[in-house]
Amino acid sequence: MDYSKYFSADVPSFLRSPVREIFRKVDLSAICSFAGGYPAAVTFPLADIPGLAEKVLGRYGTKALQYGATQGVPELREVIAKRYGVPVSQVQITTSSQQGIDVCSRVFLDPGDVVLAENPVYLGALQSFRAYRARVQEISAVSARHSEHASCHSERSEESPVKFIYVIPDFNNPSGKTMTLQERQEIVRIARELDCLIVEDSPYRELRYSGEPVTTIRELAPERTLQLGSFSKIFAPGFRLGWIIGPEELLEQIYICKQCLDLCPPVFDQYLAAEFMGSGMLDANLQKSIAEYRRRRDLMVSLLEKYMPAGVSWTDPEGGLFLWLTLPPALDTVALYDKALSAGVAYVAGSFFYTDGSHRNTMRLNFSFVDEAKMEPGIKLLAALVREAAAAADATADATADAAAAAAEGGR
Numbered sequence: 376m377d378y379s380k381y382f383s384a385d386v387p388s389f390l391r392s393p394v395r396e397i398f399r400k401v402d403l404s405a406i407c408s409f410a411g412g413y414p415a416a417v418t419f420p421l422a423d424i425p426g427l428a429e430k431v432l433g434r435y436g437t438k439a440l441q442y443g444a445t446q447g448v449p450e451l452r453e454v455i456a457k458r459y460g461v462p463v464s465q466v467q468i469t470t471s472s473q474q475g476i477d478v479c480s481r482v483f484l485d486p487g488d489v490v491l492a493e494n495p496v497y498l499g500a501l502q503s504f505r506a507y508r509a510r511v512q513e514i515s516a517v518s519a520r521h522s523e524h525a526s527c528h529s530e531r532s533e534e535s536p537v538k539f540i541y542v543i544p545d546f547n548n549p550s551g552k553t554m555t556l557q558e559r560q561e562i563v564r565i566a567r568e569l570d571c572l573i574v575e576d577s578p579y580r581e582l583r584y585s586g587e588p589v590t591t592i593r594e595l596a597p598e599r600t601l602q603l604g605s606f607s608k609i610f611a612p613g614f615r616l617g618w619i620i621g622p623e624e625l626l627e628q629i630y631i632c633k634q635c636l637d638l639c640p641p642v643f644d645q646y647l648a649a650e651f652m653g654s655g656m657l658d659a660n661l662q663k664s665i666a667e668y669r670r671r672r673d674l675m676v677s678l679l680e681k682y683m684p685a686g687v688s689w690t691d692p693e694g695g696l697f698l699w700l701t702l703p704p705a706l707d708t709v710a711l712y713d714k715a716l717s718a719g720v721a722y723v724a725g726s727f728f729y730t731d732g733s734h735r736n737t738m739r740l741n742f743s744f745v746d747e748a749k750m751e752p753g754i755k756l757l758a759a760l761v762r763e764a765a766a767a768a769d770a771t772a773d774a775t776a777d778a779a780a781a782a783a784e785g786g787r
């Protein structure tokens with residue numbers, strides 16, 4: 376049967392995530408995976424969960440198993456509001472921050488609208504923007520254009536409207552970079568000039584291992600920023616809980632939209648998270664997670680220094696879960712991938728995060744998931760594959776040069 380006529384006009388725009396495809400095909404525990412963005416299982420407060428669950432059931436009984444408010448349970452909204460210094464009315468709980476991205480896309484984007492984003496960009500965000508048939512343009516190109524033109528109003532009327540700027544200012548996925556205060560101010564300046572919103576995606580902000588925190592974009596421009604938070608990396612991703620902090624008028628529409636998505640976020644999970652955050656357990660656990668991840672980051676950087684051949688460079692992130700590798704220009708991480716996987720090591724090709732599929736000589740490495748014991752053999756293996764590919768590329772370049780020289784000789 377041909378089902379194609381049943382699909383909506385949005386379906387051809389759906390983007391399949393190469394990262395999730397990797398998970399579908401490969402048993403992550405059987406290989407050395409630097410591919411996903413999985414937190415380390417040792418950071419999950421497993422031993423605390425039965426006690427938390429008992430407390431929640433004792434305090435709330437069947438209420439914890441019932442439907443709840445679409446905005447989220449008041450207890451969780453209150454602890455989040457207190458932690459981030461905002462009124463409760465500016466907090467909407469989401470069923471994961473991926474849902475936060477998707478609900479913002481659904482509420483603000485029409486087909487053809489423009490989202491300005493950094494390049495490379497988080498794949499999950501790209502999937503949502505594409506699903507609503509928005510166009511993604513690179514923010515740095517716009518920033519350069521704007522410093523050339525004093526006025527942007529004429530530009531805006533000629534082009535499709537920019538609805539929002541999407542950024543991950545702290546410990547970017549995939550690049551690992553953190554925006555300076557000046558860069559954040561520049562984002563705000565552009566947003567005010569274009570009169571658009573900002574979606575500040577911030578799932579990693581609390582995972583800082585070195586350096587000083589930088590003011591958030593929400594603090595710089597609260598009137599136009601929707602800041603997305605997540606429990607995935609500071610508690611456990613299996614709970615699928617996140618939040619949005621933003622102006623009430625915007626949250627009101629998000630609230631209505633969210634009714635049709637899932638009626639309400641998972642109630643039992645929210646009570647657990649409220650207890651975990653409100654009782655101080657989250658902060659205690661976070662300290663342990665930060666120490667663990669700092670060790671893993673330092674280990675990965677030292678192993679890259681030890682094993683990677685000359686011509687390979689990488690970011691040294693101040694936090695988050697990823698670092699970004701740039702190989703010599705002739706190397707292709709998409710082509711190298713199958714070989715790496717059969718050898719037992721996985722990464723994500725950097726070009727998957729570029730809207731135009733460029734930068735095929737880059738890759739994203741995750742340092743949180745792999746056990747420390749597996750990290751050295753994994754990086755050693757990856758470095759050997761890179762070295763081998765570099766030697767093959769050099770041999771091809773030499774052969775091409777020889778052939779060109781011989782052709783020139785023959786032509787004389």
Ligand SMILES: Cc1ncc(COP(=O)(O)O)c(C=O)c1O
Nearest residue numbers: 412471472473497548605607617
């Ligand atoms: C930048 C970014 N935003 C959002 C998410 C989604 O997180 P959640 O588990 O809260 O859906 C991720 C997950 O890796 C991410 O890296």
